[in-house]
Amino acid sequence: MxxxxxxxxxxxxxxxxxxxxxxxxxxxxxxxxxxxxxxxxxxxxxxxxxxxxxxxxRDFLTGVYNRRYMYEQFPKLCAKYEMFSILIIDVNNFKVVNDTRGHECGDNALKDLVQVISRTVRKQDIVSRWGGDEFLIILPLTSREEAEKIAMQLENEVRKDIEKKCSELSYLSLSIGAADYPSEGMTLDNLNKIADDKMYKKKKESKLNT
Structure with a gap:
């Protein structure tokens, strides 16, 4: 605060x-x-x-920024940085946690996830809960290629954390899509849609490979 x-x-x-x-x-x-x-x-x-x-x-559950804050900050970030990327993160199979283990377990899983994300991203990166089990991260002065490397690092760190803390939740994983400003979009909604489409494409591909 x-x-x-x-x-x-x-x-x-x-x-x-x-x-x-x-x-x-x-x-x-x-x-x-x-x-x-x-x-x-x-x-x-x-x-x-x-x-x-x-x-x-702030999001009341996880403590990271909320959607409203990101919309307020976006014009300021556009004025401050010539380029940046966003990541859209979706937690795969999260509904199964709520349905089989209860919402309290689901809430704790989201809190743990945010801790992993917060310690993995850089100090200048802005993490927000976009809604439900979706998160949006803004990565200042970061190309899409660099953003995709960070996305891969996040996926690995979350996998390690789940295996270490709770093997019963091993079916959880992340699907992440990236988009960069200004080449792929000039507004947060446009960037979000592009990153969201890529994220769902990866989610479908992962289901086909399992």
Whole structure:
């Protein structure tokens, strides 16, 4: 959770306290209790703002960013980077987990998956839960070829994690599609559709090979 709200409101409190002391010739000793109370109030309301802001940007289950945040950030990323790629990730056979082992087990599987994704991708990459068992990752300054290498690394890391932690969920795997900006699309919806089509193509191919 960022400290933006707290920093702003505390800074405002300090600013007005300084005005009272240096420009209105108020006594520092007399103003200290007022300044402290103002700082506490500023910190409290700033914390509430930061909490609301955090919850509005994050997926409640996994803690990664949500779809709304990605749509808000996309124009900023287009202005900041000349190129980037996106990955669409779908968890194969996830419905089987919910149907046979219950939704709590399914939720825990998604949380574990997010942990693996978060430690595998780079610090600058932006991970989001796109909906259900689908995730979208934006990879700044990354070509599609590089993105596909990261996708392969993600698939391997998830496979290792499942085998290590829970062999009973070994039927789970990832299908991942990649698309790059701006050569394959100029909007998030266009890129998402292209990556989604590639992801479903890989999913069909994997079913035919099993």
């Amino acid at each position: 960022r400290y933006t709200g707290r920093i702003i409101l505390v800074s405002v409190s300090i600013f007005f306290g300084s005005i009272s002391i240096f420009f209105l010739n108020e006594s520092l000793v007399e103003e200290i209790p007022t300044i402290l109370i103002t700082l506490i109030i500023g910190w409290f309301f700033g914390k509430q703002f930061d909490k609301v802001k955090y919850l509005s940007e």
